[in-house]
Amino acid sequence: DAGAAGGSHSCSSSLSSSSLSWHHHGPTAKERATAKAGCYIQPPSPSQIASQMTWTTRRSEEGKRTYNLRRRQTRTNTATTTTRRRRMMMITNIPPGSSVSSSSSMSRVTRVRSSSSSSAGPEEELPTPGDGVEVMFFTNKMCPYSQRNWMMLEEKDVSYSVVEIDLEDKPAYYQTYINPNGKVPAILVVENKNIITDSRDIDEYLAKKYQERGNQGLWPETTQGQLKAKELSDIIDNNLAGAFWSWLSSSGADVEEETSLRSQVESVLETIEQRFFMQSDENANENVDGSRGEGGGGPWLLGDTFTIADIEALPFVDRLHFALNKQKGWTIPARLHKLNKWLNMGRARRSFVVSRPSEWTLNRLYKNIKTKTTTTTSNREDPLQPSSSSSSSPSSSSSPPSSSSS
Structure with missing residues (x-):
């Protein structure tokens, strides 16, 4: 009992007043109250308190170490999973903020507007291609190089999704996975995960891969x-673009310069x-210098069949005519009757109508054209696309570098 224990942490339910007389000074008021309640507890000694505190501290430190170890392991597993997913190019989810819609007039086309890098996390994934999509097409509606590939996709009846890339605020995944240069256009072939980033290479790839689909005459059969x-593509990219930009960016104050620049465009x-x-018959009426006689064929660039050559040229000649007409009041000379007829026929094709930006968009693109001096400082690369569409600067405003991407 409590008297026999003499200070142990034990309780007794049968304590009497005689058992409490063992204490030398007699019970205190607190001890009497405790005894009356049938319980007597001796406070722990300082050594016991120190031992308990040491044990509690040790368990707390062990718990912290275990928590931190598990947290690090979780982070490692997450990073490993993310790395594997990226390496395998797994397309698993649409980034936050994306929106997907389908056009009823183009049942095989799915449009995905990609979110910007500012709203996407570091582990942002590529947009999903959707069911039945064969090609993911990364584009910007301002870019004529992209329009080339858009026309090819339409002509070949390929099921594709359109991913609009904001060239001023590119999504984080685009330069990581698709094009390190950050330019458009680009395609990702869902079947084999091939990525192609040059507009001319894209058109050739699509024309050959889907040879038996849609317009089967796009890729010329003969080597010639x-x-x-x-x-033709070289002339468009290397000559026409430079001549057009030189004239479009001129101030117009010097009459002789304007006449010279106009002559350069018309010469091309x-x-x-x-x-x-x-x-x-590709050998008919061909002169020694490679030019065609007055009785040359047509109505398309390589004869009576719409080919890849027409796709390569139409977006550029169309924008050239549109911008110079708005800014300079110029039209293609009537003496170039084949070119005028070809342009009108090309503009009426469904693939061109689907891929061409609206009149309002083109007006917005070209209405604020500045002089050569202002343009040089703004580092605009190509006359047929917005200033933000390129990641490099030209050496001069009059001769933009040749490129098949913007």
Whole structure:
């Protein structure tokens, strides 16, 4: 009992007044109250308190170490899973803020507007291609290079999704996974995960891969036709764009300069008129210098069939005519009757109508054209696309570098 224990932490339910007389000074008021309640507890000694505190501290430190270890392991597992997913190019979810919609007039097209990098986390994934999508098409509606590929996708009846890339605020995944240069266009082939980032390479790839689909005559059958298509693309990218930009960016104050710049543009167009619009027989009426005779064929650039050559040229000639007409009051000369007829026919094709920006968009793009001096300081690269569409600066405003991407 409590008297026999003499200070142990034990309780007794049968304590009497005689058992409490063991204490030398007699019970205190607190001890009497405790005894009356049938319980007597001796406070722990300082050594016991120190031992208990040491044990509690040790358990707390062990708990912290265990928590931190589990937290680090969780982070490692998450990072490993994310790395594997990225390496395998798994397309698992649409980034937060994305919106997907389908056009009833184009049942095989799914539009995905990608969220910007500012709203996306560091582990942002590529947008999902959707059911039945064969090609993911990364584009910007301002870019004529992208319009080339858009027309090709339409002509070949490929099921594709359109991912609009904001060139001023690109999503984080685009430069990580698709194009390190951050330019458009680009495609991702869902079947084999191939990524192609040059507009001319994209058109050639699509024309060959889907040879038996849609318009089967897009890729020329003869070697000469293929070389002529490449020649035309070189003229468009290297000559026409530079001449157009020089004139469009001029102030217009110098009459002689304006006349000279206009002549340069028309000279390139005359070259296209003379060297192309071939007859079905590609050897007919060809002069020694490669030009065509007055009785040359057409109505398309390589003869009577709409080909990849027409797709490469239409977006650029259309925007050239649109911008110079708005800014300079110029139109393609009537003497270039084949080119005028070709442009009107091209503008009526469904693939061109679907892929061309609206009149309002083109007006907004070209209405604030500045002089050469202002343009040089703003580092605009290409005359047929917005200033933010390129990641590099040209050496001069009059001769933009050749490129198949923007």
